[in-house]
Amino acid sequence: MLLSPCTRHRLLKPTLRGNIRLYSSPSWDQNKPYYLTTPIFYPNSVPHIGHLYTLVITDIISRYARLSWPERPVSFLTGTDEHGLKIQKAAEAQNLEPREFCDQISHRFRDLADTANTSYTRFIRTSEKDHHYAVQHVWRALDSRGLIYKGLHKGWYSISDECFYTDNQIERLKSPHGAPNGTEKEIVVSKETGSVVEWTEEENYKFRLSRFHVIHPPQQHANIVDVLSMPLEDLSVSRPRNRLHWGIPVPNDASHTVYVWFDALINYLTGAGYPWVSKEQKTHSYWPPDLQVVGKDIIRFHAIYFPAMLQALDLPLPKRLLAHCHWTVSRRKMSKSIGNVVDPFEAMQDLGTDLVRYYLARIGGRFKDDVEHLREVTNPLRHLASVVDHHLKELRISEALEAIIHQLKAANIMVSKTEPWAKNTPEAVTGEVYALSLETLRICGILLQPFIPAKAGMLLDVMGISRSERALQHAQYLRSSVGNVTPGVKLFSRVSKKVI
Structure with a gap:
C-alpha cells in the first residue's frame, strides 16, 4: 500500500509523540560498551512498516554511537518474542507446530533487519x-x-495483548454487531489498546511488584504517572500449562508455563550475556542498556x-527509555490483526532502502510532546556537526536530519544566487562557491551516514573521502580535504510512484 505525499499526514503518520524516559543520568559512559535494544517483535504474522520504523530509529542511534566513538564497542540487540498463547493459536490455525511456525516468521523479521541495512549485532529468539x-x-x-508465590489470579485477560488488565484499565462498550437475538451486546476492551478482554480466574505464580517503588522524573508520560499513583498489585508471572504449553516451563513446577511478558523482558539480559558466571564477566558485560527503544503500547x-x-x-536499571509513536492508516493504528499494514519490503523495493529510511527518520523522528521549532536558516557549516551531535544525544532524530537538510538547502540557494556557471561571475567567487559546496557535501555526507548509510557512503566514495576520515570528529569545518571527485554520479533517481 503506497500513499502519496499529499495524503501522508492524513492517512499514514505517527500519532502521539514519543517521550524520553530517564532512569539515570543521560550522559553516555564511554567506559562501558554501548548497548541499545529494540523490543523483540511478536512473530504471529509478517512484519509491517511499524517494525521497520523501530529498527531504523534504533539503527540511527547505533550508527551514531559508532560514528561518535569509533573505538567504543557497540551492541545492538533485536529479535523475536516467540512464546505465548497468540503464537500457539496462530500455529494451530496453520496446522504447524509452534517452533516450525516461529522458524518461518522469525526469518522474515531477520530479513527485514538485513534489507533495511541495520547494523544489529545480535538477533535473539526467545526459543x-x-x-x-x-x-x-x-x-x-x-x-x-x-x-514469587502461588495464588489465585483474577482479572481481565486479552489474548491479543497477552496480559491481564485491572478494572481501572478496561471499559465497557456496545458492540456494533449486536447479539444474535437483536439485543445490544456489551464488549469489554482495554482502554490502552482497544483489545477485547475476558474475565479469567486461574491459579498461577505471582511476582511481588507491590514491594517496589520505581521512581521516574517529572517528564514521565501521563499514563505511567497514573499507574504509579495507584497501589501496585502483584503480577501474574505464569499461566497453567494446560492453557499455555508453548513457553518456558516454570522451574520445579511443570504444570505452569512462564508468562510471555516476563519471559520476553529477560531477553535484554540474555543479550548481555546474563547470567554472568564470574565477576570479571559481569564487569565486562554490556549491561545496563544505554538506550531501549519501545512502542508506547x-x-x-x-x-x-x-x-x-x-x-x-x-541489577542497574537501563539509562534511557525512548517510547515512540505508532503509524496509522486512515487514523487507525497500523495492526496485523486489522490488516491495515504497509509492506516494508515492497516499499524498500520500489523506493530504495535509504529513501524509506530517510522518510521514516524525517517524519517519525520527533520524540517531544511540544515540538520545538528549528533554528532559522542560519546554522553555519562550521557548527553543523555540534548541532547534529546535540540533537542525537537528546534523541531528536528528526531535528538532527532536518539540520543537515537545512544546510544542504542553504548551499543550494547559495549556488543558485551566485550562478558560478555564468560568464560574468568573477573567477574568485566561482572558486569559493565550488570549495564551499564540496565542504558542505563532505560534512553532510559524514553526518548522513547513520540515516542513509548506503547513499552517504556512495557520496563520500565519489568525493574521494578516505574511509579513515568519516567519523564524527572529521565532520568539523575544514577538518579534512576532498580527494579526487568522480563527476556525473547520480545518487538518487526521480521517483515516479507515489511515496509512502
Whole structure:
C-alpha cells in the first residue's frame, strides 16, 4: 500500500509523540560498551512498516554511537518474542507446530533487519536455549528471595495483548454487531489498546511488584504517572500449562508455563550475556542498556515491571527509555490483526532502502510532546556537526536530519544566487562557491551516514573521502580535504510512484 505525499499526514503518520524516559543520568559512559535494544517483535504474522520504523530509529542511534566513538564497542540487540498463547493459536490455525511456525516468521523479521541495512549485532529468539536458561535463572533468583508465590489470579485477560488488565484499565462498550437475538451486546476492551478482554480466574505464580517503588522524573508520560499513583498489585508471572504449553516451563513446577511478558523482558539480559558466571564477566558485560527503544503500547512493561525485576535482582536499571509513536492508516493504528499494514519490503523495493529510511527518520523522528521549532536558516557549516551531535544525544532524530537538510538547502540557494556557471561571475567567487559546496557535501555526507548509510557512503566514495576520515570528529569545518571527485554520479533517481 503506497500513499502519496499529499495524503501522508492524513492517512499514514505517527500519532502521539514519543517521550524520553530517564532512569539515570543521560550522559553516555564511554567506559562501558554501548548497548541499545529494540523490543523483540511478536512473530504471529509478517512484519509491517511499524517494525521497520523501530529498527531504523534504533539503527540511527547505533550508527551514531559508532560514528561518535569509533573505538567504543557497540551492541545492538533485536529479535523475536516467540512464546505465548497468540503464537500457539496462530500455529494451530496453520496446522504447524509452534517452533516450525516461529522458524518461518522469525526469518522474515531477520530479513527485514538485513534489507533495511541495520547494523544489529545480535538477533535473539526467545526459543533459544541460552534464553531459556537465563529466564529460569531469573525465576530461581527471585524465588529464592521470597518474591514469587502461588495464588489465585483474577482479572481481565486479552489474548491479543497477552496480559491481564485491572478494572481501572478496561471499559465497557456496545458492540456494533449486536447479539444474535437483536439485543445490544456489551464488549469489554482495554482502554490502552482497544483489545477485547475476558474475565479469567486461574491459579498461577505471582511476582511481588507491590514491594517496589520505581521512581521516574517529572517528564514521565501521563499514563505511567497514573499507574504509579495507584497501589501496585502483584503480577501474574505464569499461566497453567494446560492453557499455555508453548513457553518456558516454570522451574520445579511443570504444570505452569512462564508468562510471555516476563519471559520476553529477560531477553535484554540474555543479550548481555546474563547470567554472568564470574565477576570479571559481569564487569565486562554490556549491561545496563544505554538506550531501549519501545512502542508506547508496551511502555508499562518497560517503565514499571522490568525496572522492578531488575531492582529485585540488584541489577542497574537501563539509562534511557525512548517510547515512540505508532503509524496509522486512515487514523487507525497500523495492526496485523486489522490488516491495515504497509509492506516494508515492497516499499524498500520500489523506493530504495535509504529513501524509506530517510522518510521514516524525517517524519517519525520527533520524540517531544511540544515540538520545538528549528533554528532559522542560519546554522553555519562550521557548527553543523555540534548541532547534529546535540540533537542525537537528546534523541531528536528528526531535528538532527532536518539540520543537515537545512544546510544542504542553504548551499543550494547559495549556488543558485551566485550562478558560478555564468560568464560574468568573477573567477574568485566561482572558486569559493565550488570549495564551499564540496565542504558542505563532505560534512553532510559524514553526518548522513547513520540515516542513509548506503547513499552517504556512495557520496563520500565519489568525493574521494578516505574511509579513515568519516567519523564524527572529521565532520568539523575544514577538518579534512576532498580527494579526487568522480563527476556525473547520480545518487538518487526521480521517483515516479507515489511515496509512502
